[in-house]
Amino acid sequence: MSESVIEVSGLWKVFRDFWMRPRVEAIRGIDLKIQKGEVFGLLGPNGSGKSTTIQVLLGLLFPTRGEVKVLGGNPGSSESKKRIGYLPEDSVFYPFLTGREMLNLCARLSQVPEDCRKSRVEELLRMVGLTAAADREIGDYSKGMQRRIGVAQALIHDPELIILDEPTNGLDPIGVRQVKDWIRGLQKRGKTILITSHLLADVEEVCDRVSILYGGKVQDEGEVEDILEHQNQSQWITTTPKEDQVSVIRECFRDQGVEVISLNGSRRSLEEKFLETVKMARSDGEVTAGAEEGGQLPSFLGGEAKGC
Amino acid sequence: MIPFFLAILGLLLLVLLLLAFDKWCRVGGPLLALTGVLVAEVWRRRLLPVSGVILIVGQVFLPVILGVSPADEDGLRTLLDYGQGWIALVLLLVTMMMSCASLSDERESGRLGFMSLRPGMELRWLPGKWAGVIGAVLVMLIPATTVLYLQVSLESPEAGNRRAKLPITALQFEVTEEDIDSFLLFKLEESPLEWGLQSPEESRRRAKRYLERQARSISKGGKSYLDFDLPPTQEKSVQLSLRPAMGKAHRSRVARLGVKVGDYSQEILVTNGKRVTVDIPLKESGSNQVQVELEFAGAVAEEVNIPAIYWIDDDSVQLKVTRGSFFGSLARSQALLLIRCAFISALSLCVSTFLGFPVAILFGICFLIAASGGGFAGAFEDEGASVMVDPRQETTARYLIDRLAAAGSQIVSGLKAWANSNTSEIVSAGEFVSWTRLGRGLFIIGGLWSGLALVAGTLVIRRTEHATGDNR
Ligand SMILES: Nc1ncnc2c1ncn2[C@@H]1O[C@H](COP(=O)(O)OP(=O)(O)OP(=O)(O)O)[C@@H](O)[C@H]1O
Ligand SMILES: [Mg+2]
Numbered sequence: 001m002s003e004s005v006i007e008v009s010g011l012w013k014v015f016r017d018f019w020m021r022p023r024v025e026a027i028r029g030i031d032l033k034i035q036k037g038e039v040f041g042l043l044g045p046n047g048s049g050k051s052t053t054i055q056v057l058l059g060l061l062f063p064t065r066g067e068v069k070v071l072g073g074n075p076g077s078s079e080s081k082k083r084i085g086y087l088p089e090d091s092v093f094y095p096f097l098t099g100r101e102m103l104n105l106c107a108r109l110s111q112v113p114e115d116c117r118k119s120r121v122e123e124l125l126r127m128v129g130l131t132a133a134a135d136r137e138i139g140d141y142s143k144g145m146q147r148r149i150g151v152a153q154a155l156i157h158d159p160e161l162i163i164l165d166e167p168t169n170g171l172d173p174i175g176v177r178q179v180k181d182w183i184r185g186l187q188k189r190g191k192t193i194l195i196t197s198h199l200l201a202d203v204e205e206v207c208d209r210v211s212i213l214y215g216g217k218v219q220d221e222g223e224v225e226d227i228l229e230h231q232n233q234s235q236w237i238t239t240t241p242k243e244d245q246v247s248v249i250r251e252c253f254r255d256q257g258v259e260v261i262s263l264n265g266s267r268r269s270l271e272e273k274f275l276e277t278v279k280m281a282r283s284d285g286e287v288t289a290g291a292e293e294g295g296q297l298p299s300f301l302g303g304e305a306k307g308c
Numbered sequence: 309m310i311p312f313f314l315a316i317l318g319l320l321l322l323v324l325l326l327l328a329f330d331k332w333c334r335v336g337g338p339l340l341a342l343t344g345v346l347v348a349e350v351w352r353r354r355l356l357p358v359s360g361v362i363l364i365v366g367q368v369f370l371p372v373i374l375g376v377s378p379a380d381e382d383g384l385r386t387l388l389d390y391g392q393g394w395i396a397l398v399l400l401l402v403t404m405m406m407s408c409a410s411l412s413d414e415r416e417s418g419r420l421g422f423m424s425l426r427p428g429m430e431l432r433w434l435p436g437k438w439a440g441v442i443g444a445v446l447v448m449l450i451p452a453t454t455v456l457y458l459q460v461s462l463e464s465p466e467a468g469n470r471r472a473k474l475p476i477t478a479l480q481f482e483v484t485e486e487d488i489d490s491f492l493l494f495k496l497e498e499s500p501l502e503w504g505l506q507s508p509e510e511s512r513r514r515a516k517r518y519l520e521r522q523a524r525s526i527s528k529g530g531k532s533y534l535d536f537d538l539p540p541t542q543e544k545s546v547q548l549s550l551r552p553a554m555g556k557a558h559r560s561r562v563a564r565l566g567v568k569v570g571d572y573s574q575e576i577l578v579t580n581g582k583r584v585t586v587d588i589p590l591k592e593s594g595s596n597q598v599q600v601e602l603e604f605a606g607a608v609a610e611e612v613n614i615p616a617i618y619w620i621d622d623d624s625v626q627l628k629v630t631r632g633s634f635f636g637s638l639a640r641s642q643a644l645l646l647i648r649c650a651f652i653s654a655l656s657l658c659v660s661t662f663l664g665f666p667v668a669i670l671f672g673i674c675f676l677i678a679a680s681g682g683g684f685a686g687a688f689e690d691e692g693a694s695v696m697v698d699p700r701q702e703t704t705a706r707y708l709i710d711r712l713a714a715a716g717s718q719i720v721s722g723l724k725a726w727a728n729s730n731t732s733e734i735v736s737a738g739e740f741v742s743w744t745r746l747g748r749g750l751f752i753i754g755g756l757w758s759g760l761a762l763v764a765g766t767l768v769i770r771r772t773e774h775a776t777g778d779n780r
Binding site for chain 2: 049058060061062078079081082084086088090092093094096097101105106108109110111137240
């Protein structure tokens with residue numbers, strides 16, 4: 001865990017207008033270091049410079065100032081491109097290609113060997129739950145389905161570094177759950193992952209380290225465990241006590257010197273209800289034009305089973 | 309019945325060719341993958357099918373719209389003229405649309421950046437799309453040309469089988485430096501006072517003008533000898549094609565002209581500005597030189613005085629030798645059209661790396677207009693008129709302006725190459741389109757110009773930022 005995959009120091013990015021007058025200072029001196037095998041989260045409110053940072057790392061935007069090293073080379077070099085998978089924030093895929101054609105195209109452009117291509121495409125389609133919709137044009141996909149194709153294309157060439165810009169944006173709760181599982185799975189297979197998101201709960205669950213950006217600067221950075229220090233509080237979940245039992249319990253706590261801050265009846269979470277309903281519909285054999293239940297990470301991705 | 313059948317045939321051919329091309333794009337490396345995307349784009353966004361139908365159906369009904377039949381010579385020429393014009397018009401426009409729309413869309417949607425993340429993509433964008441556009445144009449060009457050929461040959465089989473003619477210009481019309489040398493040598497001896505006192509350049513210029521005028525006019529009662537270099541031919545006869553101008557004489561004035569080639573001689577009547585053709589038997593002498601003697605006997609009507617007749621253009625006096633088939637010439641001419649489309653595509657791709665779709669289209673149209681004007685550029689050329697430069701005026705500004713003017717005329721003369729590659733009129737006149745012309749077009753327009761445009765566009769793509777956000 002010492003080899004760093006991304007090294008950024010003193011990065012500035014100023015967007016200029018046609019006459020080269022500075023318009024926006026999107027990034028103002030960012031330092032980042034991401035180690036191999038890490039899941040790193042880039043957080044921040046809208047317009048704080050997350051996507052801009054990512055595009056500089058990819059070589060799509062040129063830094064105004066500062067040092068950027070990706071996989072030991074310059075961003076945008078041919079060598080590094082082979083080893084990076086990227087899911088853009090907006091789904092910018094060819095709307096007139098079908099899902100399968102899009103994946104095939106990406107595989108061909110990345111020079112995935114021909115004998116592996118077909119099996120990889122099918123495995124990834126299965127993984128993102130789009131096998132049935134694979135022959136429809138991407139322009140007809142729903143937003144979440146486009147995200148799913150996006151995830152699949154980012155993995156098709158088995159990259160070492162995976163950059164996901166708001167991967168859960170537009171996904172249903174099942175999809176969000178799966179994305180989190182995939183990220184964990186990818187990390188186990190030795191991949192380095194950089195994600196951005198606004199959904200802090202997701203980030204909290206999968207990331208090892210996070211940086212919080214605001215105004216183009218890193219405001220805080222560190223291990224998730226350290227950043228979220230424990231407050232001196234705890235939560236118990238019990239069966240609902242009767243009216244008279246409540247006062248006894250309070251009494252008990254007071255005797256022990258423990259203060260009860262709040263007490264509320266628990267409802268079933270909407271997520272549970274949602275998952276249950278969808279699961280039932282699926283087991284009833286209900287037909288959908290949308291995404292189906294996805295699957296596990298395909299075996300070609302890193303890990304032990306090398307080859308196709 | 310025939311138009312209907314032709315339309316079906318043409319469209320069927322178009323679809324088959326497209327399928328074959330698409331299939332070909334599916335195997336092979338990353339470059340062909342990109343080409344395949346362009347093909348899918350123009351097909352699924354309906355640009356290719358709609359313009360294909362317009363092209364073929366328009367072509368099929370052209371004789372009806374024009375009200376001509378290819379059975380007679382005039383109708384044939386009109387049909388060929390308009391048919392080739394129609395194909396060129398549609399294809400050039402569609403080429404421009406395909407190229408501009410495709411790349412501008414990639415750029416504006418942010419896909420250019422996103423897809424460039426695959427290794428080596430920056431170098432492949434333009435060539436990949438270029439190949440796609442050329443393929444798509446070919447897919448439309450072949451059926452349309454086939455329809456045109458069938459229209460001609462079904463209606464009049466002899467027209468379809470006819471041979472193309474190669475026009476040959478008189479040697480005397482091309483005044484060479486040697487001609488001027490020997491003329492001056494002679495004149496300096498004959499009248500040294502008149503010719504010896506001018507500067508050498510001045511006398512050369514005068515000599516050239518004199519020689520040209522002499523070759524291109526016959527005064528009343530005078531004779532003129534014109535030499536032609538024929539290519540080796542098996543034919544028994546050649547065609548002499550004449551279009552005299554008679555100065556200020558009225559358009560309907562008729563004059564007598566004696567034509568003599570070897571043993572053959574004949575007197576013909578010529579009208580001011582009208583083309584006449586005479587078949588002249590060839591003797592099997594083995595010599596490739598033919599000398600035509602023309603004698604101008606004056607006007608037919610007694611009261612009219614026509615002092616001289618003139619051959620104004622190079623094609624005013626030509627010998628036409630049969631050479632190759634009509635179909636071969638048509639095919640070469642259409643190949644030149646494909647080459648022009650290829651350049652338009654390269655240019656459009658290049659400008660749409662930094663211009664949006666409407667502006668890029670506008671740019672392409674401006675080029676087309678300028679280039680078709682380039683054909684007239686020759687009219688303004690005046691080699692004798694190099695301006696005397698006063699040394700006191702040799703300032704930097706003057707130098708710069710001169711350089712600019714030189715560059716401008718370089719561009720204009722470059723555009724002449726464009727006009728030279730437009731051979732549709734030659735084909736409809738039944739003349740021969742040579743392989744040399746095709747080769748020159750391929751080299752200059754298809755190779756040099758297109759290559760430059762592609763390289764420039766690729767440099768722009770490599771040097772600019774392409775964020776993946778929408779419309780950034
Ligand atoms: N191409 C551009 N030209 C000008 N300004 C830009 C450009 N791209 C981004 N910006 C500006 O840079 C700043 C950072 O944008 P960025 O897209 O990086 O934010 P973000 O953190 O990804 O936000 P979000 O959460 O909304 O995705 C914003 O103020 C934005 O307006
Ligand atoms: Mg963003």
